[in-house]
Amino acid sequence: MKELYILRDTLGQLQDVVLTDVLKAERIVKSSNGRLTFEKILWLNDGLDCIFYERELAQSQLGRPQDRTRQAREIAQILLEKEAVTINADEPYIYVSGLRSPIYCDNRRLIFFPNERRIISHAFAERVRSFSPDVIAGTASSAIPWATWVAALLNRPMVYIRKASKEYGQRRLIEGGDIRGISVVVLEDLVSTGGSSLNAVNACREAGANVLSMMAIFTYEFQEAAQKFRDARCHTEALTNFSTLVQVAAEKQMIRSEKITMIQEWNTNPQQWGPRHGFPNVSPMS
Numbered sequence: 001m002k003e004l005y006i007l008r009d010t011l012g013q014l015q016d017v018v019l020t021d022v023l024k025a026e027r028i029v030k031s032s033n034g035r036l037t038f039e040k041i042l043w044l045n046d047g048l049d050c051i052f053y054e055r056e057l058a059q060s061q062l063g064r065p066q067d068r069t070r071q072a073r074e075i076a077q078i079l080l081e082k083e084a085v086t087i088n089a090d091e092p093y094i095y096v097s098g099l100r101s102p103i104y105c106d107n108r109r110l111i112f113f114p115n116e117r118r119i120i121s122h123a124f125a126e127r128v129r130s131f132s133p134d135v136i137a138g139t140a141s142s143a144i145p146w147a148t149w150v151a152a153l154l155n156r157p158m159v160y161i162r163k164a165s166k167e168y169g170q171r172r173l174i175e176g177g178d179i180r181g182i183s184v185v186v187l188e189d190l191v192s193t194g195g196s197s198l199n200a201v202n203a204c205r206e207a208g209a210n211v212l213s214m215m216a217i218f219t220y221e222f223q224e225a226a227q228k229f230r231d232a233r234c235h236t237e238a239l240t241n242f243s244t245l246v247q248v249a250a251e252k253q254m255i256r257s258e259k260i261t262m263i264q265e266w267n268t269n270p271q272q273w274g275p276r277h278g279f280p281n282v283s284p285m286s
């Protein structure tokens, strides 16, 4: 049994999607500290730990490192169980940056699994909510569904950012609406070198938006990516990451130890790994 907490201010309305969850809940315990209505729901379904619908409390609760660690481990396990993560050293994958890699994390697969995609979109929503953005932005193409679900959960407008402006029709780079002068959180499915996500952040900035954060499901934790975001003065975070993935895979014996050693070697020096193993890196994909 899991516990779902829904918190709202006394005048607040629960969104439809939450109401559906509430109706399915076994038992609701209500209390109040004067300013907040506090509803504790004993939740029978797997997968959903908690949702916070009050900003102040969300920040204090979600800021606790152990919560983030638990969440990162849970999502890493999903990536492994749903075979989003695959390893192939015989024919290493080519990344959009041109890097060769023995590991690929295909988060596109996650949209196929309703329970897991709910866990991830709720995790995103909890974090995005603490920034109170005007708009949720998704990078094309893989983050469009995540941005859609998060925007629906938070009842916010959504846009998506193309890799390049469309060459016909309205010729837009950002689709959905005008983000000039308003705040945005950008969602991405995955960060390797950070090039794609930073392009999206820059596109939003050039369109006149204030980018509050760029959040991804997964990051390989490359120094190169972290430096790019520092240089761009853009806050960034990920729901889970390479080191957590490796830790969970090792503990639960989901990846054999020699493969773990190999992907760790790749991760410490991704530029060198391909050439050293007879697979030169290639030009970045356009």
Ligand SMILES: O=P(O)(O)OC[C@H]1O[C@H](OP(=O)(O)OP(=O)(O)O)[C@H](O)[C@@H]1O
Binding pocket: 095, 096, 097, 139, 140, 141, 142, 143, 188, 189, 190, 191, 192, 193, 194, 195, 196, 197
């Ligand atoms: O951090 P980077 O080095 O830029 O790499 C990460 C990017 O690569 C993938 O997108 P891809 O270009 O494969 O496009 P897609 O989302 O349309 O599948 C992924 O979805 C990220 O956007």
Ligand SMILES: O=C(O)c1cc(=O)[nH]c(=O)[nH]1
Binding pocket: 094, 095, 096, 097, 103, 104, 105, 106, 107, 190, 192, 193
């Ligand atoms: O860098 C990339 O292109 C990339 C790496 C990865 O593991 N998964 C993905 O979708 N893209």
